[in-house]
Amino acid sequence: xxxxxxxxxxxxxxxxxxxxxxxxxxxxxxxxxxxxxxxxxxxxxxxxxxxxxxxxxxxxxxxxxxxxxxxxxxxxxxxxxxxxxxxxxxxxxxxxxxxxxxxxxxxxxxxxxxxxxxxxxxxxxxxxxxxxxxxxxxxxxxxxxxxxxxxxxxxxxxxxxxxxxxxxxxxxxxxxxxxxxxxxxxxxxxxxxxxxxxxxxxxxxxxxxxxxxxxxxxxxxxxxxxxxxxxxxxxxxxxxxxxxxxxxxxxxxxxxxxxxxxxxxxxxxxxxxxxxxxxxxxxxxxxxxxxxxxxxx
Amino acid sequence: xxxxxxxxxxxxxxxxxxxxxxxxxxxxxxxxxxxxxxxxxxxxxxxxxxxxxxxxxxxxxxxxxxxxxxxxxxxxxxxxxxxxxxxxxxxxxxxxxxxxxxxxxxxxxxxxxxxxxxxxxxxxxxxxxxxxxxxxxxxxxxxxxxxxxxxxxxxxxxxxxxxxxxxxxxxxxxxxxxxxxxxxxxxxxxxxxxxxxxxxxxxxxxxxxxxxxxxxxxxxxxxxxxxxxxxxxxxxxxxxxxxxxxxxxxxxxxxxxxxxxxxxxxxxxxxxxxxxxxxxxxxxxxxxxxxxxxxxxxxxxxxxxxxxxxxxxxxxxxxxxxxxxxxxxxxxxxxxxxxxxxxxxxxxxx
Numbered sequence: 001x002x003x004x005x006x007x008x009x010x011x012x013x014x015x016x017x018x019x020x021x022x023x024x025x026x027x028x029x030x031x032x033x034x035x036x037x038x039x040x041x042x043x044x045x046x047x048x049x050x051x052x053x054x055x056x057x058x059x060x061x062x063x064x065x066x067x068x069x070x071x072x073x074x075x076x077x078x079x080x081x082x083x084x085x086x087x088x089x090x091x092x093x094x095x096x097x098x099x100x101x102x103x104x105x106x107x108x109x110x111x112x113x114x115x116x117x118x119x120x121x122x123x124x125x126x127x128x129x130x131x132x133x134x135x136x137x138x139x140x141x142x143x144x145x146x147x148x149x150x151x152x153x154x155x156x157x158x159x160x161x162x163x164x165x166x167x168x169x170x171x172x173x174x175x176x177x178x179x180x181x182x183x184x185x186x187x188x189x190x191x192x193x194x195x196x197x198x199x200x201x202x203x204x205x206x207x208x209x210x211x212x213x214x215x216x217x218x219x220x221x222x223x224x225x226x227x228x229x230x231x232x233x234x235x236x237x238x239x240x241x242x243x244x245x246x247x248x249x250x251x252x253x254x255x256x257x258x259x260x261x262x263x264x265x266x267x268x269x270x271x272x273x274x275x276x277x278x279x280x281x282x283x284x285x286x287x288x289x290x291x292x293x294x295x296x297x
Numbered sequence: 298x299x300x301x302x303x304x305x306x307x308x309x310x311x312x313x314x315x316x317x318x319x320x321x322x323x324x325x326x327x328x329x330x331x332x333x334x335x336x337x338x339x340x341x342x343x344x345x346x347x348x349x350x351x352x353x354x355x356x357x358x359x360x361x362x363x364x365x366x367x368x369x370x371x372x373x374x375x376x377x378x379x380x381x382x383x384x385x386x387x388x389x390x391x392x393x394x395x396x397x398x399x400x401x402x403x404x405x406x407x408x409x410x411x412x413x414x415x416x417x418x419x420x421x422x423x424x425x426x427x428x429x430x431x432x433x434x435x436x437x438x439x440x441x442x443x444x445x446x447x448x449x450x451x452x453x454x455x456x457x458x459x460x461x462x463x464x465x466x467x468x469x470x471x472x473x474x475x476x477x478x479x480x481x482x483x484x485x486x487x488x489x490x491x492x493x494x495x496x497x498x499x500x501x502x503x504x505x506x507x508x509x510x511x512x513x514x515x516x517x518x519x520x521x522x523x524x525x526x527x528x529x530x531x532x533x534x535x536x537x538x539x540x541x542x543x544x545x546x547x548x549x550x551x552x553x554x555x556x557x558x559x560x561x562x563x564x565x566x567x568x569x570x571x572x573x574x575x576x577x578x579x580x581x582x583x584x585x586x587x588x589x590x591x592x593x594x595x596x597x598x599x600x601x602x603x604x605x606x607x608x609x610x611x612x613x614x615x616x617x618x619x620x621x622x623x624x625x626x627x628x629x630x631x632x633x634x635x636x637x638x639x640x641x642x643x644x645x646x647x
Contacts, residue, residue, distance in 0.1 A: 012576075012583040015627050017613045040630040043581040046573055048530045052552035053570040053645055060642040061577070064635065107642045111634040160532035161543070173406055174536055175391045195390075200482050200531035207592050208566035209527045210600070215486045216529065245604055245613075286607045 004131055005035040007069040007119070009042050009087065011080040013237040017245075020281025021237050024266040025079050025124060027279035031270075032132060032140060039076070041068045045086035047238075048157070048204060059100065060107050062090035067108065069119040076121045079266065081157035081236035084123045088164055091121055122168040123158050125235040125265055129179050130170045134186040142274035143297050145189030148231060150268070151224035151260075152180030152191055153243075154198050155236030174198060180233065180265070187272040194227040196220035203242040211253065217242050218254035225260055231292060235265040245286045261289035322348040325404055327358060329413040331370075332421045340421065343367075349400050356384055356395035359413075359425070372425035379539065382474030386425050387414045392476035392537035416479035431484075432475050435491045439517055441498035444510035461506045468501035468547055470540045477534035477544050489522045493534035493544035496525055500547040503554065515560040518551050525551050526566035556645035563647060568592045571647040578636055581629030586614070 014022040029036045042065040044050075051058035066087060069076035078084040094101040095117050105114055122130075128137060159165060159174040172179055177198050181191040202216030221243060224232050234240055243250070244262045251258045262285070263271075270280045271292065282289040325347060332340035345362050356374060363370045373383040377396045384395040389407040403411055413425075420427040477493040478484055484492045491499075499518045503511040518524045525548045534544040552570070555561040569592040576584030589601055608614055618624040629635065 012585065015582055016585045016615070016625065017608060019613070019615065041634075043629050043635050044573060044577050044583040047583065049570045050573040051549055052525075053556060053567075053573070053647070054643055055549060055553050056644050057639065057642045060638055061635070064638060107638055110641055111637055113634075156531040156533075161535040175389060176407060200529050200533070202482075202529055204530045205483075205527055207569050207589065208521060208564075209483075209487065209529075212483055212487050212527060212529065216482055245608055249604070284611050284613055286604075286611050286613075 003033060003035060004127070005037070005074060006077040006127060007072050007074040008036045008038045008124075009045075009065060009069070009076050009078050009083055010038060011078065011083040011237070012044050012047075013241065014079055017241060018237045018264065018284070020267060020284040021079055021240075021264045023279050023281050024264060024270040024275065027275040028128075028266045028269045028273060031273045031275060032128075032137070034127075034132065037072055037074060039065065039068045041065075045083045047082050048086060051086070056103070058086070059090045059093060060104050062087050063094060063104050063108060063115040064111075064113060066091060066119060066121065067113045067115055069121075070116055074119065075127075076119050077124045077127050078121065079124050079235075079264075080238065081123065081155040082238055084121065084168075085157035085164075087121045088168065091117065092164055120168065123235060125158065125179060125183070126169050128269070129183060134182055137183070137269070138186045141187055141272045143272055143294060145184070145187045145268070145272050146297070147294075148189045148292075149192050149228050150184045150189045151194060151227070151229035151232045152177075152184060152197055153201070153220060153224070153232050153234040153239055153262075154180060155234055155239045156198075156200050158235055159198060180235070183265070183269070184233070187269065189268075189272075192224060192227045192229045194223045194229070196223040201236075201239040201242045203238040206242065206246070213242070214246065214250045214253035217246065218250045218256075218258070221247075221250065221258045221260055222254060222256055225258065229260060231261040231263055231289070233263045233265055233268045237264060240264055247287045259287065261285060261287050261292060263289065263292070322350045323401060323404055324409060325349045325358075325400065326410045327362065327413050328410055329362065329370075329424075330415060330418065330421070331424055333369075333423050334421065335423075340418065349404070351399075351401055353400045354396055355386070355388060355393055355398045355400050355403070355413075358400055359384075359386075359395055371423040380472055382472035385416050385474040385476045385479075385539075387416055387479075388412065390414075392416065392480045392539070394474055394476065394539040397539055416475055417485075420479075427479075429475055431488070432473075432478050432492070432494065435478075435495040436473065436498055438491060439495045439499035439502075439514055440510055441495075441502060443502060443505055443508045444513075445507055446509070455507050457506055464504045465501045467542055468497050470542055471497055471501070472540060474539060476537040476539055477542075480533040480537035482531060482533065483527055483529055487522065487527060490527050491518065491523050493528075493548065496551060497542060497544045497547045500551050500554075503551070511554075512558055512560060515551065515555050515558055519555050519560055519562070521564060521566065525555075526564075553645065556647065561647060565592050565594075565597065567647055574639060574643075576626065578639060580626040581632045581635050582626050584626045586625055 046058040154177045162174045184191040202213030206213045327345045375381040375383045379397040389412045415425045415427045483490045499514045503514045561567045572588045572591040
């Protein structure tokens with residue numbers, strides 16, 4: 001296999017409240033021999049909120065981010081479902097609407113950039129599975145996760161709308177996704193089957209509709225707990241923030257203690273590949289997770 | 298496979314039926330939701346196993362349950378052409394218009410056991426039939442019709458350009474089947490929320506050049522709790538729509554129209570959308586702490602203090618200046634470029 005090389009769009013949370021996401025991503029890439037070029041120029045994607053205020057501006061900003069991946073001639077990888085969705089939506093819009101593309105490029109030209117549509121955009125989860133390969137990951141496992149029942153939580157923006165993501169996510173079925181399950185199995189963990197794995201965590205209305213947000217997150221979490229999950233894993237740092245940092249509030253709203261560690265997908269892989277505790281960064285979790293680390297199988 | 302091997306609870310009753318069982322049929326078990334609100338305390342599931350041919354639709358299978366297994370099995374059906382919107386159900390959680398959905402396509406997606414359920418179990422009246430009152434009430438609440446002073450003796454047509462017509466063309470394809478509405482998780486937990494179908498209808502008539510109630514509809518769909526700002530962005534509606542309307546795209550357009558038409562009021566939700574620009578102008582990244590403070594206001598911040606303290610304790614907040622409480626956000630490269638793009642591309646203000 002030729003060496004994989006990607007342009008990494010970190011997004012905002014990996015640079016702020018979830019430093020463990022960035023460090024574990026880089027650690028996993030290093031262990032697997034994947035080369036990463038961080039897009040230091042890339043900005044916030046608008047997180048599916050800026051587009052509500054100004055849809056055109058959101059396209060311009062996302063197109064600018066993609067331009068930098070194109071400049072490197074690399075596939076852009078994301079480590080946040082919402083970054084993935086917003087980048088992919090802009091790419092789709094510009095690739096299918098020549099008029100919009102011209103209007104966006106007119107703005108980009110003012111700063112010497114041009115969107116060409118030459119870079120693919122995919123989430124790191126699918127880069128690992130579809131490009132690197134589960135069999136190859138399996139070969140690198142040092143500390144199998146066989147002691148854990150792991151509830152995969154897919155996060156909306158990697159799987160819906162399915163038509164948009166189809167080429168980037170291996171044709172994942174939004175009603176019965178299995179990529180994370182397969183990754184858990186490759187790491188020798190036990191995937192938990194539960195109804196809410198493909199449901200919404202409510203993060204995006206945390207401020208304006210707090211009750212809705214807590215109930216959606218809570219429903220998913222107790223479903224995982226009731227199906228014997230020891231921990232949850234998600235490719236999306238927004239799902240992580242919702243379910244990790246607000247776990248107490250969620251418990252209060254649904255009337256039940258939850259107590260479930262929520263890992264970022266790269267953290268789970270890093271645990272199995274034998275990365276260091278600093279790289280995995282479990283200490284940054286609000287819900288205690290440091291006990292998940294083990295030096296041996 | 299011969300008919301003798303078919304695991305059904307009946308003997309095939311006519312020869313046409315037998316002939317239709319070609320070798321390429323598939324044995325499918327329909328795990329079917331059964332409930333009669335008048336007689337049952339709880340719903341239950343009953344399995345019906347049948348041979349399914351490549352041309353059969355989910356509606357054909359529902360018919361076969363009723364005609365060949367249990368005449369009391371109840372579901373709505375009418376046009377059989379994907380236009381009346383009566384036969385919406387869920388199969389393995391996937392919103393499905395029974396008369397439009399090939400059965401074996403779903404077998405390919407989900408395997409040989411299909412879970413047949415009504416659109417909303419808590420609204421079930423009898424088997425697949427649900428009480429859609431909330432759907433119709435919410436649909437009606439957005440005035441889903443052209444509101445205009447009509448000249449009783451017009452001297453010419455009310456003409457629209459193709460471009461004007463195309464603004465609402467796909468939104469107009471809605472058949473009110475309820476697929477998106479009952480796929481929406483917010484509808485399930487917030488009874489005030491109007492839902493994606495109502496929003497699609499609101500958009501469709503608001504952008505119609507003949508209509509004069511656009512602002513009123515924008516006001517209705519801007520209300521906290523009921524309106525578009527409670528959308529969780531899960532894209533379940535886009536996935537669910539059998540007419541490929543993409544309701545959440547219309548929700549985004551309604552958001553934008555609220556700003557264009559000056560309907561948007563400064564509140565926690567609108568400030569949250571606009572506030573992304575504050576961090577971006579200053580750092581390039583969103584400023585996580587600032588967005589909460591700016592959206593909620595100082596008084597609203599108390600709700601988040603406990604979480605903020607927990608995050609601080611866990612070391613989630615970093616001080617890029619090296620000095621505590623100064624600069625928690627790093628800066629992107631070529632930041633001036635982004636600032637300029639925002640300056641020249643921004644089309645709306647709050």
